[in-house]
Ligand code: NAD
């Protein structure tokens with residue numbers, strides 16, 4: 053099988069390339085490097101079944117070789133990144149999704165869209181089930197990401213209904229692990245960087261907002277299982293273990309053996325107050341649930357950052 057992965061040089065995309073190569077697929081990674089890192093490809097760059105195409109997927113792409121699977125993971129994903137690049141974010145979620153759906157249609161390939169828990173916005177239902185329609189501010193600063201992903205889900209369902217494309221949609225909840233960019237601005241790289249350098253750990257707001265952190269290998273396993281089903285509605289993939297951001301700061305500080313103080317900074321606009329996946333659907337449909345707890349996942353990720361920072 054041949055699998056095309058957009059965003060392949062990013063954090064999650066590179067783990068997907070690695071998994072699909074390990075399963076014996078040929079893998080074509082497409083990336084324009086807006087938030088990616090070519091070093092993420094180092095572990096498998098020399099694999100003869102791997103190919104990299106430098107391309108902005110918001111512009112159409114033709115691929116001559118037959119594709120069996122198209123996985124659309126290209127998009128800035130950290131709030132800091134998409135606030136810096138709102139228009140490319142809107143374009144890759146809309147035009148990029150259109151272009152990749154077109155590729156899947158042309159090749160008769162399976163399709164999988166990386167959507168997000170952000171489609172639930174600042175949720176009024178907790179935990180979030182796939183049936184919840186969300187509470188998104190379309191004109192707020194996060195709207196460029198949330199609405200692009202909501203449009204992406206909508207056009208994906210339309211391609212399934214109108215053209216019979218075998219589409220899949222995952223709603224990914226906060227995912228972490230090796231190969232996250234140290235300076236991508238997301239909470240985990242920020243806290244680990246700060247704790248390892250003994251700098252103040254910046255908690256936004258009072259730190260009582262919650263998130264639920266999933267280790268990347270669990271996500272990749274869920275994606276692998278869903279792709280080969282005939283299920284087309286969205287599926288939440290996340291780890292339901294919920295924690296406040298203040299507790300998360302304390303956990304990371306302890307793990308780093310750090311004496312960093314915790315300081316409080318203003319809460320960004322429209323920052324969701326709570327987030328926790330209901331994973332009943334993934335459990336029933338895929339027999340899937342997260343296997344790597346925060347204790348183990350954070351240790352592995354911190355080793356990665358220690359190494360990167362020479363600490
Ligand atoms: P990332 O920034 O590490 O990776 C995104 C990759 O997409 C980068 O390599 C970037 O250069 C590439 N890209 C962006 N726009 C592109 C374009 N127009 N053309 C080609 N390549 C482009 O982020 P990530 O955390 O690996 O996220 C990957 C996907 O998963 C994104 O679609 C994101 O929305 C989704 N997601 C991630 C999380 C998470 O917690 N990590 C949560 C929800 C959804």
Ligand code: UDP
Pocket residue numbers: 130131132226237238239240242243254255256257261263297319320323324
């Ligand atoms: N956050 C924080 N300090 C930081 C970075 C983020 O307190 O240095 C908070 C942020 O306000 C949010 C949570 O951590 O409530 C998760 O932020 P992240 O940017 O990782 O992603 P989000 O889940 O908001 O998309």
